[in-house]
Amino acid sequence: MRRVFAAALAVALLAPLTAGAATRHASSIEQRIREQQRHMRDVQQRLHDKRGELQQAQVKVRDLQSQLSQTRGAIDTTRVRLRNLEGKTRGVEARLAWNQRQLDAAESSLNLHRQALARRLASMYENGDLGYLDVLLGATSFSDFVERWENLRLIVRANQQTVRDRQAAEARVASLRHDLEQTASQLADARAQQEQAQRQLGALADERAQLVALAQNQRNHVAGQVADLEGLSAQEEAALERLIVERQREEAERLERERRARAIAGGESPAGAPISLSWPLSGPITSPFGLRNNPFGGGRMDFHPGIDIAAPTGATIAAAAGGHVIYAGWYGGYGNAVIIDHGSSIATLYGHCSQIFVTVGQEVQRGQAIAAVGSTGMATGPHLHFEVRVNGKPTDPTALLH
Template sequence: MTGPLGGPRFAAARTALAALAIAVALVPSAGYAKSHVDQKIQAQQAHIHDVRAKLHEKRGKLDEAKARVGTIQAELDDTNRNIAAANGRLGGIQAAIRSTQRKLAWNQVQLDAAKATLKRHEDVLSRRLVDAYEHGDLGYVDVLLRARSFADFVERWNDVRFLIKANEATIRARKADEAKVVGIERGLLGTQAELRGEEAQAQQQRQALDGLAAQRTQLLLAADEARKVAQTEVNELEEESAAGEAALEALIVEKQKEEEARRLAERRARQLAGEELPPETAPGQLMWPASGPITSPFGMRVNPVTHVFRLHAGIDIAVPTGTTVAAAADGRVIVAGWDDGGCGNMVVIDHGGRLATQYCHLSQIFVGVGQDVQRGQAIAASGSTGNSTGPHLHFGVRVNGRAVDPMGYLR
C-alpha cells in the first residue's frame, strides 16, 4: 500500500521540491559573496573618503599657496612700478644736471668774453691814464690846440669828452655784465649742487627698491615652488580619487552581477516550482522618483560647482528639500550612504538585467544595503548634500555599469 506521500497527487509537489533544491544548490554562496563585495565596497568608500579628506586639505594649502603667490606678485609689481617711477625721477634729475652743466659752460663762455672785452677796455684806459700821467693833460690839450677854428675846437672838445665818458661807461657796463654773469654762475652752481644732492638721494632710493625687488623676486620663486608642490600633490590625489571612484564603480558592477546571479537562480527555482513570475524591468518601465521640472538634462556640460566640462551622468529634478524620493522599480539596495565623489548622500538600487538606478544629494536615507524595495517605495528625502548648488534630486540610470540617459527608461 502506498503511503500518504506516495500517491500520484503528491508527485508534482515532490518534483517541485527537488527542482527547488537543485536551484538553490546552483546559487553561489550569496551570503558570503554579498558580504565580501559589500565589505570591498565599504572599504573602497572609506578609502575614497580618506583620499577626499587629504585632497580637501591639500586644496586648501594650494589655495593658500596661490594666494601667497598672488600677494607677492602684486607687491613685486608695485615695487617694479616704484622702480620705474624712481628711474623716471632720476632721469629727470640727471637731465636737469646736464642742462645746468650746458648753461654753466655757456655762461663760462660769456664770462670769458666779458672779461676779455673788459680787459681790452681797461688796457686802453690804462694806456691813456699813463699818457695823461706822463704828459699831464697835454695829450688831450694837444688835440684841442690843434683845432683850426673855434668851431673845430668845440667839436674836438666834445669828441674828447665823449671819448672819456664812453670809455668809463663801457668799463662800468662790462663790470656790470661780469657781475651779472658771475651771479648767474653762482646760481647755476647752487642749482647743480642741489641737483647732485637730489641725484644721490634718488639713486639711494632706487638702490633700496632694487634690493626690495630682488628680495620679493626670491620670495616669489619660493612661493611659486611651494605652489607647484601643492599642485602636484593635488593632481596626484585627484588621480587617486578618480581611480578609487572607478574601482568603486567596478565593485558596484560586480555587486550587480552578484545580484543578477542571485536573482536568476531564484527565478529559475521559482520557475521549477511552477510559480508565475512577474516580467523583468525593461526600458520605459521606470517610474519617476520625484515630480518636478528637469533643470539639467543628461549630457556634457560645465559642472556648476567644479567648473569642469564633463558628462552629467543623469538628470537633475528640481524639488524642495525633504521631498519624498521613490524607488523607480523593484530591486535591491546595493549602496546607501555618503559618496565622496560629489553625490553626497546616495542610494543605488539594482533592478536586475544589469540595470541600476542612482539617487543623489539626499537629505535623508530610509533604506539600507541588501534591503529589497518595491516600485514607488519611499527610499529617501531630497536635499542638497555633496557638490550641489541647491535642493534637487540627481537621478541616474546605469546599464552594465555604463551611464545612460534616464529619459529612455522613464514613463
C-alpha cells in the first residue's frame, strides 16, 4: 500500500511538470504550424497571382497568333490577286501583240492610202482640172465617151474612198493606241498597288511574328515561375503535413501519459477505448473512400483518402467527436480545412470549407459547429470532404461513423 501511495504521489507530483513541458512543446509546434500556414498562404497567393498572369499571357499569345493568322491570310489573298493580275497581264500582252499586228497592218494600209492619195493629188496638180475634160473631149465615139465618163467617175469615187479609208485607218490606229495605253496603265497601277500591299503585309506579318515570339517567351517564363511556385507549394504542404503529424503524435502521447497516470493513480486499465465518430453533416455520399475515377477527367484512377458528402454551400459542419483543433486554415487542394485530434492517434479532417469557425489550439465538443460547406481548393462543387486519419494515415471513415 505504501508503495502504491508513493507511486501515486510521484505521478501526482510529476504530472504537472510533464504536462507543462508537453503543453509548451505543443504550443511550440502549433506556433510552427501557424507560421507554416502563413508561408503557405503567401505561396498560394503568389501562385494565384502568377496563374492569373499566365492566363493573361496565354490570352495575349492567342490574340497575337490570331492577328498573325489573319495577316498571313491577307498575304495569301494578295498573292492570289497578284497571280490573277499576272494572268490578266499575260492576256493583255497577248492582245497587245495582236493589236500591234493590227496596228502595223493599219499603219501599212494607211501608208498605202497615203501614197495612192499622193499620187492622185500629184496627177491632179500636174494635169489640173482640165485633164478630166480633155479626156472626155478626146472621145472618138459616143460609146468611147460613155466609157471615159464611167472611168472618170470611178477615179473620182476611188479618190474619195481613198480619203475616207485614210481617215478611218487613222482613227482606228488612234483608238487602238489609246486602248492599249489605258489597259497597260491600269494593269501597271493595279500591280504596283498589290505589290505595295504585299510588302506592307509582309512587314506587318514579320512584326506580329516577333510579337508572338516575345509573348510566347513571356508565357513560358511565367509558366516556369508557376511550376516553381507549384513545387514550392507542394514542399510547403509536405512540411505542414509533417508538423500536423508531429502535433498529432505529441497530442496522442500527452493523452496516453495522462491516461496512464490516471490508471496508476486509480487502477484504471491502460487499454484505450475505441473512438466512435458522429456524422459531421447530413447528406448523401457522392464519392466513397478508395480508388475512383479522377473527378477532373483524364480517364485515370486515383486514391480518394476520405468520403465526399454532398450539401449546399453554407451548410453547418459539426465536429465528429470532441478533441483538440490542430489545424484551421488553407490546406492546398483541400482548400479551407480543419483538422481535429481526438486522441488515440485518431484525427479527422474537414475540407473545402467556405468558412472556418474554430482556431488552432481550441478544444471542441462532439457536434459543435466548426465550419461551413463550400467548394474551396480542388473541388468540383460544394461538398464536405471528410477524412479520418489513424497515426497520420487515411482510413475509411464509414468504419467509425455511427
